[in-house]
Amino acid sequence: MPTVLVTGASRGIGREFVLQYRKAGWRVIATCRDPGGAGLKNSDAFELDVSDPVSIKNVANILAGDPIDLLINNAGIHLAKHANFGNLDYDAWDEVMWINVLAPLRVAECFAPHVALSDRKQMVFVSSIMGSIENNSGGMPIYRSSKAALNQAVRSVAPELRSKGITSLLIHPGWVRTDMGGPNAAIDAQTSVRGMRETIEGLTLAMAGTYVNYDGNPIPW
Helix, strand or coil: CCEEEECCCCCHHHHHHHHHHHHCCCEEEEEECCCCCCCCCCCCEEECCCCCHHHHHHHHHHCCCCCCCEEEECCCCCCCCCCCCCCCCHHHHHHHHHHHHHHHHHHHHHHHHHHHCCCCCEEEEECCHHHCCCCCCCCCHHHHHHHHHHHHHHHHHHHHHHHCCCEEEEEECCCECCCCCCCCCCECHHHHHHHHHHHHHCCCHHHCCEEEECCCCECCC
């Protein structure tokens, strides 16, 4: 039975990953700030706050020696208020960069030994097409810059991960009807996660560090 660890598993895309992988027969390690409040309380649900380095290390230590076939770095934030030029909230910008860039790389570092022990050896980072510099139509500099920075960071560590046999992937989930995507988004979470799972299933080491849409199509950097 393969094992997947999902961050930000309490709602939206993260929760849908949990539901679909459980249904597919995987062992699912669901992590979020409040597993009990999110209805995820079981032997494989852990309290993990990606903004807290100690919290990340504690869960990694609890799971020491456990192979994790697939690590899904899903947790992220988008603070829309005061997010445009002329009204930028620099404290919010700092928070978004911490959660969307530093946190997933810290999670990746802490759980790399677990992934290296597994058969599949896969790390997936949920990014966004809004991190594309080529496709930037303007606006939302805080969120866009955080995802662009995530893309650059993952691309930069991909060769080292690959040397350990670990394949990394940056994936855009689509514009999804969640709390973050809003009610007018193009697709539902089920469609997004189903597409991402199919793309992940076809992931090979040669694809390490690539940046794709949920349907597997490449996204320009």
